Amino acid sequence: MASAPPPSTGRELLSPPTDGISNLRFSNHSDHLLVSSWDKSVRLYDATANALRGEFMHGGAVLDCCFHDDTSGFSASADHTVRRLVFNYNREDVLGRHDGPVRCIEYSYATGQVITGSWDKTLKCWDPRSSSGQDRSLVGTYTQPERVYSMSLVGNRLVVATAGRHVNVYDLRNMSQPEQRRESSLKYQTRCVRCYPNGTGYALSSVEGRVAMEFFDLSETGQSKKYAFKCHRKSEAGRDIVYPVNAIAFHPIYGTFATGGCDGYVNVWDGNNKKRLYQYTKYPTSIAALSFSRDGRLLAVASSYTYEEGDKTHEPDAIFVRSVNEVEVKPKPKMLPNPAS
């Protein structure tokens, strides 16, 4: 490692994908980072060593990826496949297929299943322990009101956000029907949904520079806590430029969260105090994805043009890993009593 202080954006990862980054995730077991890309690859990096450890090619753009454990992971591709990737042996096999591009993938430790969401308007659950091949591993298919855009898991709850601003909340133990069928509180297209680490609700962002903080508890008290705020906007020359909020990532320890938008900024927010804690230096281009490491000390930022203005020349797609300082993510003591309590 160089002795010079890291740049304000964080350290740039070597051998990044050759096209846009669709998502990146830190492992729950180490500082390995799994990155899915529009260049049809899934790459595994050792973030601390800044080294590429593995690469898997697919038939089409890879739209999402997740870890199983430190030895394997899963990927969701535009070529309709759901694949399992075994890192050590650089082997991969197709777990199954959807009828359309697979947009989201999650692995549930609670149920040991892989869940995928696709633009074919379905959710599918797979059992990775069975031998590969669609027939064997598919556990169930669940129709959604619209194309799946984003998903998030916490404990036994799965939140699925689709086109048309629908939001379905499932209890993984009973997938026959959603536990809650909701609609996004925001008026614009949903971009990303992420559950709070404490399992009480989820944050949902839209293309209109806004994030809504929602709660699973449907009682009056529960719903009274919900709110939304504007972010990732710029005001210039008499107009407000409103950017999509592409990514949300919760700090595993403090429960505060970072949001990344097409404006190239990453903001860290304190959801309870309803304040912004920090704003990182602007990145070269849109923020496509964010992920905190399992101990919350590192934040991986995918600075990768997300085609919000079509195909055009843009800054090179890059991944930055920055060390997180406590002051940037630690909530301040409460100034007012929490109305929610």
Added chain:
Amino acid sequence: MGKKKKRGAVDKVWCYYCDREFEDEKILVQHQKAKHFKCHVCHKKLSTAGGMAIHVLQVHKEQVTKVPNAKAGRESTEIEIYGMQGIPADVLASHYGEEDDENPSKAAKIDLPLSQIGGGVIPRSLGVGYPPQPLPPHYNPRIPGPPGGWQIPPRPQPWYPQHPTVPVPLPGQAGLPQQPLFPVHNIQSPVPSTATPGLQPILPITPPGMPATAPPVPVSQPLFPVVPNSNIPPQSSPFSAPIPSMSLPLSSSSEIKSAEPLFGGTLATNHYGIPGTPAIPIANSHSYASGPNTGGPSIGPPPVIANKAPATQPATNEVYLVWDDEAMSMEERRLSLLKYQVHDENSQMSSIDAAIDRRISESRLAGRMAF
């Protein structure tokens, strides 16, 4: 179309600019956005002709005097048209070949949502089954708004008569010369349902010192920042006003919300933030109502809002959404590009390629792999 009689939903809607007809207004609006309200420089779709002209002027520094693809006599960017709204009575009449201005149903239809909102200028988005088109604030600014109040624009053609609650009380304002775009109708309690579920941007404010807004400040800025959103932080204050006090007929609020951007389900917003009060901060309604066009108090927010700082009014800022395509996500658009095409026939080829790639990477990584 020969005989145009107001027959409600069965009538076809048509485009003021080029006279083309469409099955329903949603398609008409999409057509207008793509053909008449699209910036010729960057292809951004605006929400009105005027909005497009302003965009071209501000962003590309060029003056647009004519609406693209419009027929002669219909090219003015000054006249505020959105879907079927804003069409001058005489043009409407000549299109149908007969004048029909006392069907309350259309008015009602429009009113419906409006009434809920308590009047005010609600961009037609309200109630008009509109599809996911966020009503860009561009629209508002130009709305002539019913002077002082809510008049129900006589809509000669039966537009979406399906509103169950057609408020009959609409006095036939048939004579209205100018189509007030927001037929607000007898609103007794203009409960301006807040347009936005969101709360005011509490966050952008620097951390220290926003205690006031901490609690459920439901005041949310309307989705379209028609309102002086620009200065959000400070604004919040006024909005933070104890909304709870507004216990206006909330139900309406929800309606308004729906009006907003496409999906009718605004109800959700109702739950927003306000502790206990379903009502939504009037503020939002203001935004709509006042819209930029409001020349001032005339359109003004419905009387209701007492504690709302009229700040919302002067809709100052135009709001520019970097991604305004409600129908598709950025990834879907991107995938549709030629370079990302994945064909089924190719999947076999892809797997072969994948196998080859894998072998290549295996050998490449062999040297690097620690395990």
